[in-house]
Amino acid sequence: MERRSFLKASAALPLVAFAPLNWANSTNQLSTNTLIMVQLGGGNDGLNTFIPITEEAYFNARPNIAISKDVALDLSAQLAMHPAMSSLLPAWQQGDMAIVHGLGYTQPNRSHFRSIEIWQTASEADEYLSAGWLSEVVQQSEEPLAAITVSGSPMATFGAGNQFNLAGQTNLDQFSPVYVPNGSSDNELLNFIIGNRQQFNNSVEQLSSLLEQQVEFAVEFPNSEFGQQCFTLAKLMALGFVPPVWHLGLGSFDTHSNQITSHQNLLDDMATSLAALREALIEVGQWQRTCIASYCEFGRRVAENASLGTDHGTAASHFVLGGNVSGGEFGEMPSLIDLDNGDLKYTTDFRDYYKSLLSLSDFNVPASLAAFEYLGF
Amino acid sequence: MASDTTLTPAERAHFLRRTCFSASDDLMLETEALTSKALLIDWLLAKPIGNYTYPDWYQSPPNLQDLSQDERKTVRRDMSKELLAWWQALLIQSDTPFYEQLSVFWHNHFVSSIQKVKLPNVMLKQNDLFRQQGLGNFKSLLASILKDPAMLIYLDNASSKKDSPNENLARELLELFTLGEGNYTEFDIKELARALTGASVKRRTGEYIFKKRWHDDGDKTIFGETASFSVENLAELIVKQPSCATFIVTKFWLHFVDSNPIESEVDIIAQTFVDSGFEIKALLEALFLSDFFWQSQGQQVKSPVQLIVGTYRQFNLASLTDRQWRSLTKNMGQLLFVPPNVKGWPGGKAWYASAAIFYRESFIDQFVRWHQSSGLQTSTTQLLAAQSVASLDEISNSSELMLAMADPAYQVI
Structure with missing residues (x-):
């Protein structure tokens, strides 16, 4: 049986109880901004993305995998961009793109899983927090759906119930409500399941009616998974659905071996998809309220390894795209000579970056970020 | 530890669901006469693995040398579909479902992905290692994993050479497979990566090969011990680190019990595991005898x-x-x-x-x-x-x- 008919058939289930709706009340005011976090899963090679093109040390450390001056896209006298990201050049030239250098933290952890936890909870390296760094923004929102994870490892730690994880699925219009029993249980796990079913139904009611609609943009989105996820996001925003927080993810950027082709393909997919997202949001008048920001657990080792790849490192450059971003370079590119055990020494605390993103979006800055700096982008 | 009291049908059903996927009529009948937890656990752990067959291409992999890249892709895609179908059939139909449960456990512990490994016969070999050795000795299983072609490809060790070793396997080996984050230093990882150089894969056949010329045979200092470590003696070195046994017991607890391992109980089971010389059966016996196992019914979301x-x-x-x-x-x-x-x-x-x-x-x-x-x-x-x-x-x-x-x-x- 085809999956499609399988789903269709199940939609006819007599047991299904339809959840009450309150979608009509949740129209967004245009004053709300939206922050789209883009996770470069696995740890993007920052040095081959935003390249310190005048540094001899860069070419010496990477005799086989450095991006050559001939092909790199010059952004400034000292900085070049990977050629696979050419579709983001217009954003850079029009002042819609900020690049923040040297993002990291003290006592860097080189484990994917611990380091992404540090990033996602905005903790110290030796501090274990359970709430995500955006959870207050999400909880303070009055939107019934204040955070949508389209893809990537969800910031599960967003906290509250007013969020939904599409887990990469862009075919939500095929979904139908699931059965929610009346009553509750002595077993907390069963209550968790009941709550999640209810939340699923509420989310589906909101989202699927929108996703059923046809929206066409002048720009074409790539046919890749990430491209289609960006399209879904653009479509929802075009229809006026604008939660404070989105999460997108792609990768694996964990390029331990033969990284030239794989990194190129990933950056190409990412850049063309985000460029399409930008154009689509400009077209429908939503770009001014939008901020797109990349992040990941760490950058990669300065020197290449013998497998033509790079191992886990520390600091990295990231980018911010948005209609009211002040374009340009922020923070300092770390030295490629003064290294910590082969790795970059960070120059900009990642929580400065977070605080600046919140400020750009006019979100409240939580007390935990009070002591950090605004970067000014 | 639990006292040996008479088992209720509900307790037997709990044990069967957790270990054999379901409390089917057949299994309920087969275990009806087992009146104590110890007997039931012994029934499970003493069962030898049932007969099963492999896809045709496993014993004699097709020769892909003369094919174009597209043809190769198609052959591999078909094989990988058959691979998934093969495991599905075993999961649902095998007479010894506990071995399949264990294979799922180990697949989720010693992780590899066909998306990177790309060779279905190599993935099948790893999967069958879990079935064949998954209830044996942990040290032996670990030693086998360090020479497992799928693992060596998945974590990039196959291309690691002494002049600039690849750290991927070394790091995940300690962080995710044996000791847990925080129980080693960055220096240990760098030295371990040196020790692992040379453990590689024959490109043509997908078999393990030790490439002597790629191996760094100098002294390495790992966990404060200095020797010319290589892939041959690392399992021994790693399992004797104090956090290894508790780390492995915790992983089993998360799979078979619930999401809240109790440290004091984990320590007791880990001691049994160490005393047995890292026999997985000894670990499981202690885990299944724990009161926490019997109290955990209905406390896990089904995968x-x-x-x-x-x-x-x-x-x-x-x-x-x-x-x-x-x-x-x-x-x-x-x-x-x-x-x-x-x-x-x-x-x-x-x-x-x-x-x-x-x-x-x-x-x-x-x-x-x-x-x-x-x-x-x-x-x-x-x-x-x-x-x-x-x-x-x-x-x-x-x-x-x-x-x-x-x-x-x-x-x-």
Whole structure:
């Protein structure tokens, strides 16, 4: 049986109880901004993305995998961009793109899983927090759906119930409500399941009616998974659905071996998809309220390894795209000579970056970020 | 530790669901005379693995040398479909389901993905290692994994050379496979990466090979011990680190008990594990005898594999089509051989989230409606690990069965 008919058939289930709706009340005011976090899963090679093109040390450390001056896209006298990201050049030239250098933290952890936890909870390296760094923004929102994870490892730690994880699925219009029993249980796990079913139904009611609609943009989105996820996001925003927080993810950027082709393909997919997202949001008048920001657990080792790849490192450059971003370079590119055990020494605390993103979006800055700096982008 | 009292049918059903996917009529009957926990555990752990066959291409892999790149891709795609179908058939039909449960456990511990490894016969070899050695000695299993071609490809050791070693396997070996984060230094990883150089894979055949010229045979200092370590003696060195036994016991606890390992109890089981010389049977026996295991009924969300395999096994039905199995497990978030990353599937409550909820619930609905004409029969004791929200006491007709399986209680184990 085809999956499609399988789903269709199940939609006819007599047991299904339809959840009450309150979608009509949740129209967004245009004053709300939206922050789209883009996770470069696995740890993007920052040095081959935003390249310190005048540094001899860069070419010496990477005799086989450095991006050559001939092909790199010059952004400034000292900085070049990977050629696979050419579709983001217009954003850079029009002042819609900020690049923040040297993002990291003290006592860097080189484990994917611990380091992404540090990033996602905005903790110290030796501090274990359970709430995500955006959870207050999400909880303070009055939107019934204040955070949508389209893809990537969800910031599960967003906290509250007013969020939904599409887990990469862009075919939500095929979904139908699931059965929610009346009553509750002595077993907390069963209550968790009941709550999640209810939340699923509420989310589906909101989202699927929108996703059923046809929206066409002048720009074409790539046919890749990430491209289609960006399209879904653009479509929802075009229809006026604008939660404070989105999460997108792609990768694996964990390029331990033969990284030239794989990194190129990933950056190409990412850049063309985000460029399409930008154009689509400009077209429908939503770009001014939008901020797109990349992040990941760490950058990669300065020197290449013998497998033509790079191992886990520390600091990295990231980018911010948005209609009211002040374009340009922020923070300092770390030295490629003064290294910590082969790795970059960070120059900009990642929580400065977070605080600046919140400020750009006019979100409240939580007390935990009070002591950090605004970067000014 | 639990005292040996007479087992109730509900306790037997709990044990069978957790270890063998379901408390089917057959298994309930087979274990009826086992009156104590010790006897039941012994019944499970003493069972030798049943007979099974491999896909034709496993013993004699097709020669891909003369094919074009596109042809090669097609052959591999077909093989990888057959690989998934092969495991699905074993999961649902094997007479020794506990070995399949263990294979799922090890697949989610010593993680590799076919998306990177690309060679179905190499992935099958790793999968069969879990079946054949998964209930044996942990040190031996670890030693085998360090020479397992799928692992060496997946974590890039196959291309690691002494002049600039690749750290990927060394790091995940300590962080995720043996000691846990925080129980080693960055220096240990760099030295371990040196020790692992040379452990590689023959490109032509996909077999393990030690490339002497790529190996750094100098002294390395790992965990404060200095020797010319190589892939041959690392398992020995690693398992004797104090955090190894507790780390492995914790992983078993998360799979077979619940999401809240109790440190003091983990320590006791870990000591048994160490005293046995790292026998996995000794670990499991201690774990299954723990009161925490018996109190954990209904405290775990079923994994997609547990949900689907358990459902088919409960009613002794033939398997799904390969295509259905693939799309169901993919949509529910557990496509076997394609774990999300080297840490495997997060599991626990994360299984019951957002989009996956729809696919889990529509699977149940579809299953009952497809099969109700074949007279599905079971009891709440066998089927449900928790009291249903709908307060069903018995299941006497197909609408009660539908109610029981649509209940949140069916989503837990």
